[in-house]
Amino acid sequence: MSNTKLILFSKMTLLGVLGLCLGGTGMFYYQKQHRIHRSVASIEPFQPHGLTLGKQAAAMTIEIVGPENYPDNNSEIVELVGYITQHLAANSSLAYEWSLPEGVELMRGPLSDTLGNLQMGRPRQVSILVRGFSRERQKLISLRTQVIAGNAPLVASATIVSRPEDTMESKVMDLQVQAKAAAQAAKESETESR
């Protein structure tokens, strides 16, 4: 091989390697940007609440479970899973509807539908994939259900937010943990001083 051909081959090889690197890096970031944040329910066993607690005489209860950690930017997709439990018999199928705020886009799943043959007291799972529900800004999504019972519509509703850490519920939980730790420390200190 002449020197000219060798140089040309080397340049082509280098370009190829460079292209592979750039392409691979690009794909990595593309995939990272578009990976689905799996819900808690899809990665670990879920124990639904509200079966024996909550509004006891309600015809339905709902809980929405989101990702364990919300994405930092709006380009990522998250999965939201609603656990709908019907507690009382009704004259109609159960209808449900998600409400998305401005800036949140439905990527997959029905925004509304009806569920038939629900077993009383047994949660049914419904889910959607959305984009734009991130920690960039606090947003709220609600899931609402309705049945007709005794000729009257009865409803249930649940909400989930994209920055749960900003809610009073989260702050209270933190305060409780801190208070408990402080109490434990005080108790241990008291024991040591004895």
Added chain:
Amino acid sequence: MDLRSGSIQLCWYLIGFSLLALGCQSSIEPDNTAAYAQNPEASYCGSAQARTYSSNTTTISGTATFTYRPLQTASNCGLCGDPVSLGVTYAEVHILDSSGNVIQCGETDQLGTFSLMIPRVAGSYKVQVLSRSLTDKVKASILKDIYSATPYTVETAFSLNSTQSTASGISVVASARASDDSSIPGGAFNILANIFWANEFIRENSSSSNFVADKVSVFWKAGFNPYSYFNAPSVLASFYVNTEDRLYILGGKNDDVKSSDTDHFDDSVILHEYGHFLEAHYGHSDTPGGSHNGNFIIDPRLAWSEGWANFFQGTVLNKIVYSSTYTGPKKGSSGFSYYIDTVGFANDSVEGSGSSYNIQISRDLSELNSMAYYDKAAIDEGIFREFSISRTLFKTITNTDGLPFAAIWDSFKELRNSHSPAYKFVNFGLFNSILQTLLNANYSSLDQSTWNTVIGEEYQKKNTDLYGRYLGGTQAPSGGTPACPEIIMDPVMDSIYTYDRSNQLKSNDFFTFYHDGTSKQMGLKARSTGNVIDMNLYLYADGYNYSEELQEAQAGFNNTSLLRKSATLNTASSTETEVIDFSGLPAGYYMVNVKASTLNKTSANLNGGTANYYLYFGNSTTVTTCLIPN
């Protein structure tokens, strides 16, 4: 793990291990970290603490109002339309100088007006109205959170010159709209109003015309779910915690009040929870908690507690809040017979929303049992169904020629009094027996026919025959077979709501038993006719949690209130004996539970099978004394 097993495990965890959280009355032993960080509530300053200024004073007067979201039941809309205004009744009022010092204290009157005197000094001032009252009409504090324990405050600024003797027409408003005030103080004052109405109802409808209940502390925050204090932010509910003697009212969730479930304008929910508070302070509750969706047979102690609270809210709303005759501040005049719980709000011309229907719970307390859509009682089921109890009480005092609430209230209070045998394992049958005795003694001229009709129509009892019958009679064994008088049980299949539940009416008998502290054994001898019925004998402590067989089969099951259990598996024999030993148990009241094993039994296993049994003192072979319920 599938959802079903997950939910069952949760139930076992919650119920089987005595972490019983009620939807509305909580005997939960919360993670009591809240107490560590809590500040005491600031001292109350009302008319009793008012300062006297002898000369050169200025009278400051005005009106405090709150707005609430009105309930529309006819359209099923729930909290619907623009907020409506009502006077703030008997609330604490302060006047502050420009430095923020409280220079005078007082209260609003029944219509929300106030008039306080301050020194005649030119300057800037504020009138503050606080969500508290410590008067002879109502004693309550509606507080923001358990940490600060501060009441809600609404205020209006004004100024005076040095010659002014009066400053009138000052208006202070607590709004229901977050767009006016993000803390939605109208919610706090609506809660306070409901507690006033409850007290007013008792004053107007009992022999205690000066009644005012003990002070209650209520914690509420707009957009906040108070179950978060107990590490359960996913559970949305209002509740009374008897171990803390506090009410927690649901303010929403995730800072949201528009789509979320909220209770600050749900008068039914507020009054229901206050009914539990009254039960703890003036009646007597033995409720163990547990699930109750208002449509299946439940523990009679739980049914009574919830049934009472449902009834109480309905009658306060009917006789006061929506009464045509009550002359005080109220929300309507067309009467009210429901338990209504709403979600969010709708059709506010300023804050919008858009849902046509927002009612999540609607129960009519005036309907006939035969027409009831939910919790329709079959024969003998009344005391086991909370809404049947609620309907019974509501119709008893509302229907023509019904009983006065005074008789209900007197019987309610009688539950606290000493009696022999003691009022234990309180349930509606026991309550009705007390009511009957009291009617005969103190209301003998009253026509009881309406009450009797309702009792019959709802399949209620006026005795403890079906739950908690006193096992106080004894007799010598006959020497024949059977040795003692028998009781018949025809058990049925478990009902399945979330998990298998033994039918506490048909597959169980419950007997109140006083143990004198001496060593003894109690036996059960049973014989089956038809299919074999496996009968078991349980002994529970006062305040027990009922054990489902399903729970008992769970690894690690531990119900500390289940003191003794004799449950020999019997699949083939038509006769069996179970014996429990009282050794080591202190004197006191216990619940003896004779229970047919029904877990995983089909109707084919149980139908056609009847158990005849009797209880006795003795041992597995010898019957010394027959025990007879009386």
